[in-house]
Amino acid sequence: MNFTLKIWRQKNRTDEGRFVEYTVKDISPDASLLEMLDVLNNDIVRKGEDPVAFDHDCREGICGSCGLVIDGRSHGPNRGIATCELRMRSFRDGNTIVVEPWRAKAFPIIKDLVVDRSAFERIMQAGGYVSTKTGGVPDANAIPIPKPVAEEAMDAAACIGCGACVAACPNGSAMLFVSAKVSQLALLPQGQVERTERVQRMVARMDAEGFGNCSNNYACEAECPKKISVEHIARLNREFIRAKVAG
Amino acid sequence: MKSLVKFFQSSVGKKIAMSLSGLFLCTFLIVHVSINLLLFVNDGGAMYNEYSAFMSSNVIIRTIEIVLFLGIVIHMISGVWVWLKNRASRPIGYDTYKLSDNAPLSSRTPMLTTSAALVGFFLVSHLITFWIPTRFGAEHKLPYVMVSEAFSDPTLGIFYIIAVAFLGFHLKHGFQASFQTLGLKTKRYLWLIQSLAVIFWLLIPLAFAAMPAYFLWFR
Structure with missing residues (x-):
């Protein structure tokens, strides 16, 4: 599957931040959204750029570390799952996916998609x-x-x-x-x-x-x-x- | 007193003030609509005039009226306070935000604030048109004459219908939400709260809307 990603990039707490568009290709439908971000980060690192920072730990929906607003929904479009459990088959091939950090005054952004909880x-x-x-x-x-x-x-x-x-x-x-x-x-x-x-x-x-x-x-x-x-x-x-x- | 102030300064306390005042205003709606239904009695407005005179002169009613105004003020202040704090809690919004997938239309903030503002505006104009002349006017027309004249005016009549529709919309969320805020909305009583809610968000606004509709189109 191929996707265009619109991801929030912000260098640090004081940076204004902006959306950056990326394209990812040949993603397995069974890959999780975080694994898709891993693939993207590999590409970014190979280019010598700064990878997208995002929180994750157990990757099985029990630790509560991951959390992204995906296409306007916390943890993406499916109910009852964390971001790490969201599979790419939940999206249409060729779609643009908007990935944003949690937005709240009490959760200031540390970097990119990582917020201070x-x-x-x-x-x-x-x-x-x-x-x-x-x-x-x-x-x-x-x-x-x-x-x-x-x-x-x-x-x-x-x-x-x-x-x-x-x-x-x-x-x-x-x-x-x-x-x-x-x-x-x-x-x-x-x-x-x-x-x-x-x-x-x-x-x-x-x-x-x-x-x-x-x-x-x-x-x-x-x-x-x-x-x-x-x-x-x-x-x-x-x-x-x-x-x-x-x- | 200090602990009471602290209570209402807290997020939960503010919502409790809003719920209690809102529910109190709901009880007033029952009284108001009951008296207004007398407009439909086919006696040329005699019974309606009689009850209106009673409402303007009775000492107990006039005392409750002060509490009622206090209820309106508390509801408005707590509403604005909650709204301002909520706006400040997300200074930077989302690029894509699909709240519509998760929350009913009546519960969303723009709908609540719009309906609140319209109902507030309606309330003030309503007081100027009916309440002030009957209470403070040296000489005023009989209440039934005032109502039938006002409701026969299409602009006023239709404005009234729109306003009560928004009131219904406001209560569609507000009535059941107040029970949640007071901690009374549990699985056991959900059916009761939802049934009672229909009276407030549907039946009472319909009864209010029937009045201008009657004078405009059916009389």
């Missing part, structure tokens, strides 16, 4: 943890958790923190990410110790980082590679109200 880490540091006793590993069955609750907490825990929700949201809101983390811990007995403080601290950090407000259009849920439900956002709101009333 440390805002997510700071939100986690603000409250995305539980208090545990040090020592031996406790028995897994010591704390009974009803199956439906465990399932729901697990669904929330599936969030890989890639930032697709922020990228897809017209307001650059991080509510789906924060709600998944708050929800996961609020549902489980282990998360009860910091329950009241956690939601307040994480929301305060989210606001301080410059993410927008949720306007309930649920583009985040549609683009999430782990299909995190916006029901968790409702739970986050509930937790926030509860914390303010209880606290």
Whole structure:
């Protein structure tokens, strides 16, 4: 398959950046989008130019490192997958593909398609943890958790923190990410110790980082590679109200 | 007080203020449309005039009216505040952005702001045309006469119909969204919220639109 690529190139944080067009030829339909970028970078390096910088690690949809806006959609046109899982057969041969970085004030561009997502880490540091006793590993069955609750907490825990929700949201809101983390811990007995403080601290950090407000259009849920439900956002709101009333 | 200010300064708090004020304004719509439906009673407007007089003179109603204005102000301020913060959160936009693949038309920001602006403009003109003369006018025509004259004017009548259509559009998103913001939208109550939403985004605007339509085309 042959493609024309329109890729965002930006030297560093302060550079203005611009789109550059490239052509790639003889790409396997089974290649992932990242592998296609690898092929492109080989060509660029052979020419003695600077390769396109993009984030990646596990390349099997579990680490949350990769993340590109492809033809106007976070992680590309297919639902429930990360960029690394996107195969080139999802595109028409000969098409132009627009590849952009996540765009949000809270995710400044470091280089080309790589953005600084440390805002997510700071939100986690603000409250995305539980208090545990040090020592031996406790028995897994010591704390009974009803199956439906465990399932729901697990669904929330599936969030890989890639930032697709922020990228897809017209307001650059991080509510789906924060709600998944708050929800996961609020549902489980282990998360009860910091329950009241956690939601307040994480929301305060989210606001301080410059993410927008949720306007309930649920583009985040549609683009999430782990299909995190916006029901968790409702739970986050509930937790926030509860914390303010209880606290 | 300090914690309350902090609450409403947060992103979630602002949305809660917007939801609560929005839902309060929705309850007002029920009262308003119920009284307006009296226009269709075939008594030359006697019952409508009587209820209008009651609404302008009753102490309780006039007190609630102040709360209502406060609700409008809170809804507007929180809306503008949220909108400004959201604009600032993505200073550089995308070259290609296909939100349309993921979000219903009524939930998208340009539609929300346009419908909000039009409903706001309509509200002001509506207050000038009907509310101010009946409340503060030394001598004014009977409410039924005012309404039938205004709605018989095609410009005013059609403007009214367009405005309530936008109100319906605004509520198509707003009503159910407020339950999400208040944390009440769960799988268990989704059917109830969606059913109630139809009353607000479809039935009430249709009832409002029926009034100018009646005076313009069916009387």
